[in-house]
Amino acid sequence: VNESYQQIEAVDKEVQAFLTLDKEKALEKAKQLDAENSDAAALLFGMPAGIKDNIVTKNLRTTCASQFLDNFTDPLYDATVVKSLDEAKAVNIGKLNMDEFAMGSSNENSSYAATRNPWNTDYVPGGSSGGSAAAVAAGEVLFSLGSDTGGSIRQPAAFCGVVGLKPTYGRVSRFGLVAFASSLDQIGPLTRTVEDSARVLEVIAGRDAMDSTSADIEVPRFTDALTGDVKGLKIAVPKEYLGEGVSKEVKDTIMEALKVYESLGAEWEEVSLPHTKYAVAAYYLLASSEASANLARFDGVRYGVRSEKATNMLDMFKMSRSEGFGDEVKRRIMLGTYALSSGYYDAFYKKAQKVRKLINNDFERVFEQYDVVIGPTTPTPAFKVGEKTDDPLTMYTNDILTIPVNLAGIPGISVPCGFSENGLPIGLQIIGKHFDEEMIFRAAHAYE
Ligand code: GLN
DSSP, X not given: OHHHHXXXXXXXXXXXXXXXXXXXXXXXXXXXXXXXXXXXXXXXXXXXXXXXXXBXXXXXXXXXXXXXXXXXXXXXXXXHHHHHHHHTTOEEEXXXXXXXXXXXXXXXXXXXXXXXXXXXXXXXXXXXXXXXXXXXXTTSSSEEEEEEXXXXXXXXXXXXXXXXXXXXXXXXXXXXXXXXXXXXXXXXXXXXXHHHHHHHHHHHBSOBTTBTTSOOOOOOOGGGGOXXXXXXXXXXXXXGGGSTTSOHHHHHXXXXXXXXXXXXXXXXXXXXXXXXXXXXXXXXXXXXXXXXXXXXXXXXXXXXXXOSSOSSHHHHHHHHHHHHSOHHHHHHHHHXXXXXXXXXXXXXXXXXXXXXXXXXXXXXXXXTTOSEEEEESSSSSOOBTTSSTTOHHHHHHTTTTTHHHHHHTOOEEEXXXXXXXXXXXXXXXXXXXXXXXXXXXXXXXXXX
16 A cells, blocks of 8 residues: 555656545555454455546545536545445555546546556546556556446556456446446446456445346356366457458457467457447437436535526526536537437437447347457557547547447456557457356456
8 A cells, every 4th residue: 555655656746647545544444454464365455446536435535527526525425336345455545537527538528637648648548437547557556446338447448558347237336426327337447457357346246225227146256267268269350340440550459369369269250240330329329318417416506516606596506517517528418408308309319229229239149159249449549638639529439349338238348458559558358248247357368
């Protein structure tokens, strides 16, 4: 834990992964664990961890990287995942930077600072869990928690050269995760190794009475799946994931990874997921619609910053929201409100729901014959800070390979698989059936 803070002291001025540190309490807990030592068998005994700042931590500031929650210093409770980490004896080091309310792909939408990619600080770390990925990559913590609504764990993991897992929808409790798009959001680990990922998932997974969408399905010992054996594993490689828009160096790196699988006795074939091209459009409609409803709770009344300027109640709502939310959040609220409004609902929201079903069917068909789907996590390696900020649409299309997984509710993991010519990491994405994290862990571990 001491070393964690030393590393933060050394690098975080540049990386800017942390928004809030919890040093006093963390050191106290570490001391306590030292003294006990009796529970050294706990799965995460003494492991320094960072938490994305949209996951609520009791009495520890939780901002979602928004000015709206700048003063939210004393949440009343811990998210279920935070409780679970505590019970497994991990030590919370602090809260990690992100795109405001998890809307973004580069961390540039944080209202505090843009986290930098530790491999080259001219580049973005990805987003929205950019702080979570950068902190692990820079050695500031051993692991972190992020949230993934449309790729926000896997994409920054790929950009920062770490392992990032989005579990099956319902595998991990969302209680205490500030909701963005409730039908898509999942919390998951960012780690250095697949084994660490399996351990952390084992700790945070499981049914929670506080989240009715958490599934009552047994949590296996995920580490038991790490056998190193992938003989006979059937891999599907969607041609849409290596098509237009995917850079040559990313394609080449994925082809090399497939050779590794061949040498390990696995087999791969090209398949088609024909509705992939509609995923981004459907996602941005659905996610924005859900966000517009979820973010209605930020009104300056119950928590967060209240505008000082208003003289009546309605103005107080309006001005608090105008001052508190950043541009991207406002853009999504407007898009979502429009898509849900009377007369447009069938044309946009309902249609997007139908597309969502088609995307799910694409995967189900492929999984009748294959164990995993493999492709790149992102079309390109990390881009430069500022490169895409003026063009939200280009930024959105960067999510094309991660979004289908959220729409289908299935699990996906990104593992490092090589480097671009300019020395930036490239991520390999392994996708599995509902609640079959064991299979993707096994495949990822054997490759790693
Ligand atoms: N980049 C996507 C978005 O901006 C994904 C966000 C996420 O997964 N939280 O919506």
